[in-house]
Amino acid sequence: MAPLDNTVSNAVSYDRIPNFESRHLGNSRTLTILLPPGYRSAAEAHTRYKTLYLNDGQDLEALRLAETLEGMYLDGSIERLIVIAIPTNADRLQEYGIAATPDYKARGSRAAPFTRFLLDEVMPVIDAQYRTAAGAENTALLGASLGGLSAFDIAWNHPERFGRVGVFSACSGGGRSRTRSRRCRPRESPTPWSRRRR
DSSP states (O other), X not given: OOOEEEEEETTEEEEEEEEEEEXXXXXXXXXXXXXXXXXXXXXXXXXXXEEEEESSGXXXXXXXXXXXXXXXXXXXXXXXXXXXXXXXXXXXHHHSSOTTOOOTTOTTTTHHHHHHIIIIIIHHHHHHHSOBOOSGGGEEEEEETHHHHHHHHHHHHOTTTOSEEEXXXXXXXXXXXXXXXXXXXXXXXXXXXXXXXX
């Protein structure tokens, strides 16, 4: 399952893994990987990078994420990282949600298999094929709307895998959760990925 279709857009380069199959979901999709400047250079051959997994990865162009990253790399406001964009499909209303229970309209019925897809299928392949930095403190998950609900649910229930989560305009759903509540505890000596400009 070697990455294919490598093209370059300014300083950020793209890899694509087409037809990435999931036994948990019984479908396939193309993963898009955004690599930071210098990733393929000899000078960076042993450098490992933090990773950001992105729900609704089909919206990369609409989000202008590559251009945003390039600007932030240029002014030093963020560390260089690997971004893995995971697109959704016609089952978006079922794959995104709370893994423990669908909502009152039975949406999110495939959220649990989607979680397994990400944790057991996508992440091991990315870690094997790219120079990712190990550990939850180096791994983040990002999503918006239903994708944000999915990101929050996965990161909340798997803190051993994700040390950061980004949630924008999250849809909170309407179902009664059977998950046990858990108190959020601040992490010791957090190291922010983005650097504040003075």
